[in-house]
Amino acid sequence: MTLGRAVMLFAGCMTLLSAILAWQVSEWWLLLTAFVGLNQIQSSFTGFCPAAMVFKALGAKDKAVFS
Numbered sequence: 001m002t003l004g005r006a007v008m009l010f011a012g013c014m015t016l017l018s019a020i021l022a023w024q025v026s027e028w029w030l031l032l033t034a035f036v037g038l039n040q041i042q043s044s045f046t047g048f049c050p051a052a053m054v055f056k057a058l059g060a061k062d063k064a065v066f067s
Helices: 003-024 027-046 051-055
Strands: none
Touching: 003 027, 003 051, 027 051
8 A cells, every 4th residue: 555545544534433433422523533634734735744654664655646
């Protein structure tokens, strides 16, 4: 799996998980949804993504996401 796809998969899973937890447990879980969204926005401007650093350290290949 490429680095970009791993990051997108992780962000999507975290967003869905937080939405489910907000529905089932507490509305406070929507803060996680907001955090994930804000992190995606800042990484699109700065190029800095903590999740990408972790996945790269785990061996994900840095390749174009869409080709």
